[in-house]
Amino acid sequence: MGKVTLSGKGRRWLMKGHPWVYRDDIADGDGTRGELVPVEDPNGHPLGWGLYSTASRIAVRMVTRQAEQPNREFWVNRMRRSVEHRIQLGMMDPEGSCRIISGDADGFPGLVIDRYAKTFVVQSGSQGSDRMRDFLLDVMKEVLPFQPEVIVDRSDASVRKLEKLEPRVETIEGSLDGTVLAKDGGLTYEVDVLTGHKTGHYLDQSRNRRAAAERGKGGRVLDAFSYDGLFGLHAALAGAEQVTCLEQNKAACERILANAERNGLQDKIKVERVDCMKDMRARAEKEERYELIVVDPPAFARSKKEIEGAERGYVELNRRAFDLAPPGGSVVTASCSYNVSAQDFVQFIGKSAHLAQRDVWIEELAKASPDHPHLATLPESDYLKCAFLRVG
Numbered sequence: 565m566g567k568v569t570l571s572g573k574g575r576r577w578l579m580k581g582h583p584w585v586y587r588d589d590i591a592d593g594d595g596t597r598g599e600l601v602p603v604e605d606p607n608g609h610p611l612g613w614g615l616y617s618t619a620s621r622i623a624v625r626m627v628t629r630q631a632e633q634p635n636r637e638f639w640v641n642r643m644r645r646s647v648e649h650r651i652q653l654g655m656m657d658p659e660g661s662c663r664i665i666s667g668d669a670d671g672f673p674g675l676v677i678d679r680y681a682k683t684f685v686v687q688s689g690s691q692g693s694d695r696m697r698d699f700l701l702d703v704m705k706e707v708l709p710f711q712p713e714v715i716v717d718r719s720d721a722s723v724r725k726l727e728k729l730e731p732r733v734e735t736i737e738g739s740l741d742g743t744v745l746a747k748d749g750g751l752t753y754e755v756d757v758l759t760g761h762k763t764g765h766y767l768d769q770s771r772n773r774r775a776a777a778e779r780g781k782g783g784r785v786l787d788a789f790s791y792d793g794l795f796g797l798h799a800a801l802a803g804a805e806q807v808t809c810l811e812q813n814k815a816a817c818e819r820i821l822a823n824a825e826r827n828g829l830q831d832k833i834k835v836e837r838v839d840c841m842k843d844m845r846a847r848a849e850k851e852e853r854y855e856l857i858v859v860d861p862p863a864f865a866r867s868k869k870e871i872e873g874a875e876r877g878y879v880e881l882n883r884r885a886f887d888l889a890p891p892g893g894s895v896v897t898a899s900c901s902y903n904v905s906a907q908d909f910v911q912f913i914g915k916s917a918h919l920a921q922r923d924v925w926i927e928e929l930a931k932a933s934p935d936h937p938h939l940a941t942l943p944e945s946d947y948l949k950c951a952f953l954r955v956g
């Protein structure tokens with residue numbers, strides 16, 4: 565069995581609580597691909613157990629700080645903790661949707677499990693989660709309040725390259741015939757679990773969509789970067805008069821229309837397949853106005869090096885959103901770039917307000933839905949910022 569002994573620096577880092585051990589901080593030892601290994605300090609005192617990677621700069625992702633080796637009971641208890649958390653959050657309606665396992669933040673390094681009704685989608689991003697996939701799925705079934713009908717593996721995210729893992733998409737259990745449908749609040753929506761973004765949908769915005777919808781009641785809504793249109797559809801359901809969804813992905817545009825029809829909202833929803841950057845500028849030049857504008861672009865800064873470019877993108881987009889808001893209107897603007905801090909994002913919003921020559925009040929700065937928990941010792945699990953703004 566493998567074993568890892570940390571350097572003094574590695575020990576100090578781990579003692580601060582962060583669950584990752586970087587390869588440079590290992591004084592001695594190793595493990596095999598994805599192996600659960602004991603971690604020791606330079607004097608041989610146990611520091612816990614973690615999953616080893618032979619490829620990544622993150623050599624060990626800690627699972628426990630206890631000296632005892634995690635056994636099946638350990639994993640059952642850990643899985644139960646995650647499932648019970650979602651039950652407490654009211655997210656385990658069998659027809660609903662939520663993230664059941666949110667990787668390292670839930671104590672399952674590299675593993676994501678999302679649920680769309682009874683279709684479960686697993687995403688593994690590390691050697692450890694690859695090695696433990698089938699075992700953990702068994703454990704999950706043991707503690708779930710209802711059983712999955714279908715389990716799909718959507719392990720095709722680019723982070724796998726860092727672990728020298730090939731992409732993998734397969735149906736592990738059941739069969740995917742017909743459209744996968746799930747509920748989110750009062751809406752039923754379809755999910756493309758095989759080729760859609762992430763595991764098929766952006767579950768992390770679920771709570772923010774409902775809060776945003778309240779601001780669009782009785783008004784016109786512009787949902788920019790709408791993907792499946794769930795911000796816009798929630799706004800329509802909550803009583804918006806007219807909703808325009810902007811999205812460049814053809815399949816996503818088709819799903820917005822199908823979702824609108826499915827929920828009887830087709831008369832309120834318009835979909836335009838456009839580049840939001842250009843389109844919002846053109847709308848501002850035509851002096852269009854919307855009582856609620858949602859801006860939810862893809863991550864602009866995938867690394868620290870990209871922050872400057874990302875700033876230009878966020879400032880420009882939010883400036884256009886402010887141009888499109890009437891006095892008293894709302895803008896709900898998000899950034900899912902981990903590398904852009906909440907503080908940076910607020911600064912960018914301020915720059916946009918200045919350029920648009922508008923007063924802008926930050927009424928709330930929200931995060932991802934709580935089924936995507938932010939673990940206090942893992943800053944990397946806090947990536948989504950969603951600002952609720954009032955424009956003067």
Ligand SMILES: C[S@@+](CC[C@H](N)C(=O)[O-])C[C@H]1O[C@@H](n2cnc3c(N)ncnc32)[C@H](O)[C@@H]1O
Pocket residue numbers: 765766769788789790791792793794795810811812813816838839840841860861862863900
């Ligand atoms: C973070 S996702 C949006 C999630 C969505 N708001 C939701 O609630 O599910 C970003 C979306 O922007 C789209 N996109 C990226 N660049 C775009 C562009 N320049 N114009 C229009 N859409 C774009 C992507 O296809 C993706 O669907």
